[in-house]
Amino acid sequence: MVELILCGRGGQGIVFLTKLIGEIATSKGLRVITSETHGMAVRGGSINSHVRIGPFYSPLVRPGQAGFLVSLESAETPNNAHYLTPDGILVENSPLPAEPRVFRCDAAGLARDLGRTQLENVVLLAFATMVGGFPISVEELRSRLAGDPREQVRTMNLRAMDAGVKAAKSSAAC
Amino acid sequence: MNKPTGADVRFLMGNEAIGRGIIESGCTLAAAYPGTPSSEVLESLVRWKRELNHPIYLEWSINEKVAFEIAYGASLSGARSVAIMKMVGLNVASDPFLSAAYLGVRGGLVVVVADDPGPHSSQTEQDSRFFGWFAKVPVLDPGTPAEAREMVMQAFELSEKYEVPVLLRPCLRVCHARQNVAITTPRAPADVGPFKKDWTRWAAIPRFRLVLHRQLNEKLAKMREEEPAARPVLICGDSRGATAVVTSGSVSSHVRDVVTANGALAGVDVYKVDLPFPAHAEALQQIADRYDRTLVVEETYPVLELQLRDRRKVLGRLSGTVPEQGELVPELVEDIILNVVGADRPARDAPTIKARRPSLCPGCPHRPAFYAIRKVFDRAIYSGDIGCYTLGINMGAVDTCLCMGSSVGMAGGLARGGSSERDTRVVATIGDSTFYHAGVPALINAVHTRTPMVLVIMDNNITAMTGGQPTPASDQLADGSPAVPIDMERLVRGTGVESLEVVDPYDHESMRGALEKARRHSFDEAGGVSVVIARRPCVRMRNVTMPSTRFQVDENCDLCMSCIRDLECPAFRYEKAEKKIEIDADICAGCGFCVQVCPSQAIKATGA
Ligand code: SF4
Ligand code: SF4
Numbered sequence: 001m002v003e004l005i006l007c008g009r010g011g012q013g014i015v016f017l018t019k020l021i022g023e024i025a026t027s028k029g030l031r032v033i034t035s036e037t038h039g040m041a042v043r044g045g046s047i048n049s050h051v052r053i054g055p056f057y058s059p060l061v062r063p064g065q066a067g068f069l070v071s072l073e074s075a076e077t078p079n080n081a082h083y084l085t086p087d088g089i090l091v092e093n094s095p096l097p098a099e100p101r102v103f104r105c106d107a108a109g110l111a112r113d114l115g116r117t118q119l120e121n122v123v124l125l126a127f128a129t130m131v132g133g134f135p136i137s138v139e140e141l142r143s144r145l146a147g148d149p150r151e152q153v154r155t156m157n158l159r160a161m162d163a164g165v166k167a168a169k170s171s172a173a174c
Numbered sequence: 175m176n177k178p179t180g181a182d183v184r185f186l187m188g189n190e191a192i193g194r195g196i197i198e199s200g201c202t203l204a205a206a207y208p209g210t211p212s213s214e215v216l217e218s219l220v221r222w223k224r225e226l227n228h229p230i231y232l233e234w235s236i237n238e239k240v241a242f243e244i245a246y247g248a249s250l251s252g253a254r255s256v257a258i259m260k261m262v263g264l265n266v267a268s269d270p271f272l273s274a275a276y277l278g279v280r281g282g283l284v285v286v287v288a289d290d291p292g293p294h295s296s297q298t299e300q301d302s303r304f305f306g307w308f309a310k311v312p313v314l315d316p317g318t319p320a321e322a323r324e325m326v327m328q329a330f331e332l333s334e335k336y337e338v339p340v341l342l343r344p345c346l347r348v349c350h351a352r353q354n355v356a357i358t359t360p361r362a363p364a365d366v367g368p369f370k371k372d373w374t375r376w377a378a379i380p381r382f383r384l385v386l387h388r389q390l391n392e393k394l395a396k397m398r399e400e401e402p403a404a405r406p407v408l409i410c411g412d413s414r415g416a417t418a419v420v421t422s423g424s425v426s427s428h429v430r431d432v433v434t435a436n437g438a439l440a441g442v443d444v445y446k447v448d449l450p451f452p453a454h455a456e457a458l459q460q461i462a463d464r465y466d467r468t469l470v471v472e473e474t475y476p477v478l479e480l481q482l483r484d485r486r487k488v489l490g491r492l493s494g495t496v497p498e499q500g501e502l503v504p505e506l507v508e509d510i511i512l513n514v515v516g517a518d519r520p521a522r523d524a525p526t527i528k529a530r531r532p533s534l535c536p537g538c539p540h541r542p543a544f545y546a547i548r549k550v551f552d553r554a555i556y557s558g559d560i561g562c563y564t565l566g567i568n569m570g571a572v573d574t575c576l577c578m579g580s581s582v583g584m585a586g587g588l589a590r591g592g593s594s595e596r597d598t599r600v601v602a603t604i605g606d607s608t609f610y611h612a613g614v615p616a617l618i619n620a621v622h623t624r625t626p627m628v629l630v631i632m633d634n635n636i637t638a639m640t641g642g643q644p645t646p647a648s649d650q651l652a653d654g655s656p657a658v659p660i661d662m663e664r665l666v667r668g669t670g671v672e673s674l675e676v677v678d679p680y681d682h683e684s685m686r687g688a689l690e691k692a693r694r695h696s697f698d699e700a701g702g703v704s705v706v707i708a709r710r711p712c713v714r715m716r717n718v719t720m721p722s723t724r725f726q727v728d729e730n731c732d733l734c735m736s737c738i739r740d741l742e743c744p745a746f747r748y749e750k751a752e753k754k755i756e757i758d759a760d761i762c763a764g765c766g767f768c769v770q771v772c773p774s775q776a777i778k779a780t781g782a
Binding site for chain 1: 183184185210211294295317318319347350351352353354426427428430431432503504505508520522523524525526527529530531532533534535562564565639640641744760
């Protein structure tokens with residue numbers, strides 16, 4: 001049983017990550033229910049997704065219940081930090097150094113180096129899978145991304161994934 | 175509850191699960207108008223149709239009224255059919271909807287109406303269950319995506335058994351939830367036989383309507399009495415507690431989870447009603463009579479609560495226990511129930527900042543159009559409409575937004591209601607999809623009545639706000655089969671408009687010129703309506719590629735803030751510490767419009 005929140009700004013590909021996590025959990029035979037933001041807010045406004053793995057019916061995480069907060073935009077973290085449990089873990093898209101229970105990765109910078117800023121979501125998710133206790137493993141993520149039939153998308157996603165994994169390995173915190 | 179095992183389990187959005195239920199039910203036709211949170215139902219049907227090579231006919235109709243009428247027609251000719259819309263769409267479709275309840279149906283007819291408690295993306299928080307009650311149409315209220323799929327099939331069966339339309343009311347938290355959902359093989363398209371002429375039924379005059387009304391009441395009474403779905407079902411507890419919660423729909427899932435998770439609520443019994451209208455009132459009353467207190471938790475109107483006759487021991491919206499507006503999120507539900515059982519509420523942290531407001535996309539063609547409108551008509555009333563371009567409020571270019579198509583209709587009154595010249599210049603803005611949906615009759619009215627107004631149709635060739643559905647101008651139907659594209663210029667000319675200009679909003683000079691011409695025509699010379707079509711595809715459309723050029727602000731910048739205030743492009747940022755304007759190259763779309771509007775010519779292409 002684990003609950004997480006993904007947050008950022010509309011257009012950063014949060015729904016894509018939500019689907020990835022949900023599909024991987026589904027293929028493992030786990031019960032999963034999620035909720036996401038659509039409509040006006042996705043035009044650059046604040047958005048988040050809720051993911052609940054376990055015997056849940058409601059798709060919404062209550063404040064103080066999330067084990068992980070994956071934040072694609074550090075400016076959005078304060079909007080969502082209240083969802084974390086007292087010992088919950090924040091994984092943030094940011095060049096700043098790590099802190100206790102805060103893991104940071106400059107996913108935007110790494111994605112820019114790959115030539116596509118939009119890949120920051122995959123970089124950060126791959127980084128998050130390396131953090132202890134995260135509900136999906138890097139192997140599961142890899143096999144999911146490798147299954148994409150569109151060759152270019154597959155190649156770029158796998159490269160983004162490798163960048164995130166590498167960043168996690170070189171950061172002493174993980 | 176489905177078990178997430180086996181090959182036939184997919185991770186589906188609620189709207190996709192509803193689409194799957196429609197296909198599996200042997201449905202022949204689906205017609206919809208896009209609107210958050212309902213749009214993905216028909217989009218998923220396009221994918222299911224392709225994946226299964228299914229013959230279902232799919233269309234994005236011009237509006238919800240037409241969508242309902244098409245589905246109703248298919249039902250009379252014997253097929254199962256469905257109309258899909260958001261709740262305010264049901265307002266548009268209400269005329270045929272209410273009448274169809276009297277006439278009844280032949281092939282199963284399901285109306286999927288998505289509600290938006292909150293509201294997150296809508297004008298109202300109306301409860302479509304209440305609308306169903308008003309229309310005397312039965313309502314099924316799903317709690318999860320998996321349940322929504324099952325209820326679609328149940329809805330078709332009820333519809334055929336009782337010969338009435340059935341409303342399926344998923345809330346946003348079902349529509350935009352995703353869950354592992356077990357799916358099965360679709361059944362063959364159902365058919366109750368060809369249309370049979372009977373004017374006393376299908377074209378009933380008032381005398382026969384009275385008969386039909388009696389029949390409808392009898393159908394509802396029978397349904398209330400005989401259908402298990404009309405009765406409350408125990409979903410938590412052992413029915414021996416002192417407190418009962420009665421609930422329905424998506425909020426029932428929050429109730430179930432908080433009662434299960436919170437030890438202080440262990441003795442609470444929770445009852446769920448799948449068919450909140452017509453609910454079995456006596457069975458509800460028995461609960462209320464038996465428990466010390468019964469709390470009704472439902473969204474957003476007191477539908478179950480009002481069906482209880484003796485409410486002396488009942489708590490809910492009518493007693494002030496449940497707030498009368500706003501979404502019932504799980505933490506609020508938990509606090510309400512804890513309060514009712516007399517337990518302490520937990521301390522909760524709240525967000526420490528305000529949510530970021532949405533903006534038109536970088537490169538959005540609406541931005542230069544609004545910019546030019548502000549420059550040419552500096553004191554007008556800007557009558558706006560529903561779509562991405564409602565975000566023109568950020569640029570001070572939208573003053574009103576009532577409902578679909580109202581920019582044109584309201585302009586007729588705004589232009590005549592004011593006393594000074596200053597108050598009576600009206601510039602209306604409307605998107606192409608909204609124009610087709612409800613703007614056309616209003617435009618005919620404005621032309622006919624010689625309303626002095628300028629109408630700017632922001633034509634980006636798509637229904638952008640809801641994710642890019644085709645408009646009647648498209649040469650393809652929802653599933654890619656050929657359509658007759660409607661020519662907007664001919665349509666506008668056909669309404670009798672004399673002054674019409676078509677411009678590319680990226681071409682700042684022409685855009686200004688067209689607006690100035692319209693201003694002269696409508697306000698200085700002939701009077702009456704002039705129309706400017708500002709045409710450029712939405713930057714989010716698949717086939718649109720944006721330039722890779724990026725821009726920077728140089729030392730000529732005098733910090734006038736015009737780019738931040740008037741242009742409002744999200745790529746611009748004022749760096750307080752350095753007292754500098756920055757353009758974020760990751761966000762910029764390369765449209766180059768800012769270069770044209772900076773009064774100090776301080777914006778240059780990088781490397782130039
Ligand atoms: S989606 Fe299209 S129409 Fe909507 S704000 Fe973005 S560019 Fe403009
Ligand atoms: S070119 Fe200028 S106006 Fe266009 S997206 Fe970039 S910063 Fe915004």
